[in-house]
Amino acid sequence: MNLLDIFKRRSSAPVARERLQVLLAYERRNRSQPDLVSILREEIMAVIAKHVQIDQDYLQVSMDRGETMSTLEIDIQIPNKSAVPLAMAG
C-alpha cells in the first residue's frame, strides 16, 4: 500500500455522490412514467386468474428491463386435472 492508496481510501464521498447521481437519474425517470411492464404483468395475471386457478408453484414471471427495450416473460403451467375454469365451476 502506498501513500496514494491511503488518500484514495479516505475520499469515499465523491464515489457516493457519483453513484447517487447515476442511480437517482434512473429512478426519477422511471417514477415519472407509469411502469408499463408492471401494469401489464398485473393485468395479465388478473385475467388469467379469473379463468384458471394459478398454482404459485407452476408460475414463473420474469421481467427484464433494458435501456431501449424491456421484456416480460410469464410462464404458467396448467396441470390438466386442476385446470377447471372458475367461470364454469362457479
Next chain:
Amino acid sequence: MGKVVVVTSGKGGVGKTTSTAALGAAVAKTGKKVALVDFDVGLRNLDLIMGAERRVVFDLVNVIQGSAKLSQALIRDKRVETLFLLPASQTRDKDALTEDGVGEVIDKLRSVFDYVFCDSPAGIERGAQLAMRFADEAVIVTNPEVSSVRDSDRIIGLLDARTLRAEQGEQIAKHVLVTRYDAARASRGEMLSIDDVLEILSTPLLGIIPESQDVLRASNLGSPVTLSEPLNAAAKAYIDAARRLEGEDLPVVVPFERKGFLDRLLGRRAA
C-alpha cells in the same frame, strides 16, 4: 389558520422524531401555539422523546374513532405552555387511521394552533402518506449518507405527487434538514458534503444539525434538546432552523473542522 408541517424522511432512524420535538419546542418557545402529532401508529415514540409517556390517556386513533375529544387527547407540555402533543396509538391495526379522520383532526388543529408538526413514520406506506397528506410544508430529514439521500429523493417525489396540495396543483414547500452531520468526517471526504446532498436533492436547506452527544442525552432525559440544552451546538442549529421555518432569512453556516490539540486529546467533536 395554522401551518401544517410534515417531518418525514423515508428512511428510519435518521432523526425524524428528535427533530420534530426539537423544532416544535423551539417554535413554541417564541410564543407560537404548536401541536406535535405522532403518526407512527403502533410504534409511537414522540411521547417518550417529549417526556410525556406517563401522561398519555387518549391518542390520535381515539380521536379519529370518536371515543375521545381532541381536547382530551392533547397533552400540554410542562415546560412550554404553548406546546402540545397528540400521541399515536399503540394499536396494531394498520387501518386505524382513515384519510377523512386524519383530515378532520388536522383541520381542527389548524384552526387552533399556529403550527402543526406531523411526525411521520418511516417508509412510504399508508402511515407516511397520511402524515404528509394535508401538509403545507415538509421538512425532509436526511443524514449525509447514500441510503438516506436516496430515500429522501423518493419522499420528495411522493410529496410532489400524493399530497393534497400537489393534487390541487399547488406547491408544497420542501426543506432539507441535514442531521448527524460530522464536520470532521466531511472535511476528510469520508461523508457526503452539504453541497453534495443539496445538489442531488435540489431542495433548499433548512439547517444542518451537527452530530452531538447532547441530542442523545436529551432523548434519554425526555426533553427536546432545544429546551434542555439551548446553548449546545445542535440545539442552536435546531433553533436557527425553526426561525428559518418561520420565514426568517438566516444564512446557514456549514459547521467546520476546528480541532485543536486539546480537543483531539480529549476526543471532543468539532462544531
